Amino acid sequence: MKNDNSMAWMLVLPALILLCIVGVVPLLAVFNYSFFDIFTLQDRFWVGLEWYGDLVGTPELYHALGRSVLFTCVILAVQFPLGIAIALLLPQQTYTSSFFLIVLAVPLVVPWNMIPIIWLNLINPDYGLIGYGIKAIGWDFDYKFNALHTWILIVLMDTWHWVGLVAILAYSGLSSIPQAYLQAAAIDSASKWQVFRFIQLPKIKGVLMMGLLLRVMDSLMIYTEAFTINAGGPEGATSFLSLELGEEIGGFDYGPAAARSVLYFLLVLVVAWIFQLSLRRQNEKEA
Amino acid sequence: MDWMAWTWPTAIFFIVIASILVTFTILAIKFPEAPRVGILRIETTRGDRLFITLLGSAFINLAWLGVVGANQPFALVVCLVYAAAVFRWV
Structure with a gap:
């Protein structure tokens, strides 16, 4: 009997068309713009590979890339242990756990442009709660002119914003572990660390990988928060990849901005490919 | 299509990429590996x-x-x- 499954392709077609409109077509246009000195479509001049040559030939790109990678590493090192610890401390499957989950989710729904404003108010020494605390301990906190302080503030703000996501994902993974595993561990008198290391951590690895992918992508494209705090300063110390791109778009340099976008797209492809490989390897191990 | 600022060099580039993708898709169907x-x-x-x-x-x-x-x-x-x-x- 003929196995006719062409209907499945028909059902996928609307999604494919939508993906083409919102993904492929703008990407092709941006690629085309990257070969022009372009202000409006009528005022464009072919420059070939000039923008790409300028971009890869200047050290600023590599500095911004280094800062972005460092920022991603720092926030992953802070947010994942913290998020997992919060998830482990949450009560399992009770009414109170729902309350705590809602509290954890609140920062996730705050508009991104509001978050730096909230934090700038919080650290204000005249009327901010954290600002009062900093003044009380005598710390000369200067996020405008001290690069380390700006970094601390941005990492703190990002952690407040996103640690809830890691905690919720880890909690969902922990909730799905069958009780039989934990009972068997209790019979064997396993310590809390052993239960975490050999039962809980392997079981939540899948959801943590998803969280890792989301956090890596989000942290690489941090813009609104970092720009509002110090506009990439002091002296470019917090000028991440996305801020450099934003600066070019803001200056109507659409040609160089398009070349930069294509380069970032290639970098994101590499990151996504590595994640896909690790997910595939993990699935093979589990199978 | 003028808003996409097409030129012959970029068009040829994408035609080559698309042709390679189509060729490999056909190869994958005809000669699975x-x-x-x-x-x-x-x-x-x-x-x-x-x-x-x-x-x-x-x-x-x-x-x-x-x-x-x-x-x-x-x-x-x-x-x-x-x-x-x-x-x-x-």
Whole structure:
């Protein structure tokens, strides 16, 4: 009997068309713009590979890339242990756990442009709660002119914003572990660390990988928060990849901005490919 | 299509990429291939190796621009050698 499954392709077609409109077509246009000195479509001049040559030939790109990678590493090192610890401390499957989950989710729904404003108010020494605390301990906190302080503030703000996501994902993974595993561990008198290391951590690895992918992508494209705090300063110390791109778009340099976008797209492809490989390897191990 | 600022060089570039993708899709349907493990110690099909080739070629071209200058035909030769190596050993 003929196995006719062409209907499945028909059902996928609307999604494919939508993906083409919102993904492929703008990407092709941006690629085309990257070969022009372009202000409006009528005022464009072919420059070939000039923008790409300028971009890869200047050290600023590599500095911004280094800062972005460092920022991603720092926030992953802070947010994942913290998020997992919060998830482990949450009560399992009770009414109170729902309350705590809602509290954890609140920062996730705050508009991104509001978050730096909230934090700038919080650290204000005249009327901010954290600002009062900093003044009380005598710390000369200067996020405008001290690069380390700006970094601390941005990492703190990002952690407040996103640690809830890691905690919720880890909690969902922990909730799905069958009780039989934990009972068997209790019979064997396993310590809390052993239960975490050999039962809980392997079981939540899948959801943590998803969280890792989301956090890596989000942290690489941090813009609104970092720009509002110090506009990439002091002296470019917090000028991440996305801020450099934003600066070019803001200056109507659409040609160089398009070349930069294509380069970032290639970098994101590499990151996504590595994640896909690790997910595939993990699935093979589990199978 | 004027809003997309098409030119012949970019059109030819995308036509070549699209033709390669179509060719490899037809190859995958007509001559299905079992994945193999190469020097990267990962399982790859022809499609995976094509992806690695295209992505790597993009970075080779960018590196060529930064190190040597805008002389892309030579970079293309390096890309072809790289492609042959990927399809042989990855």
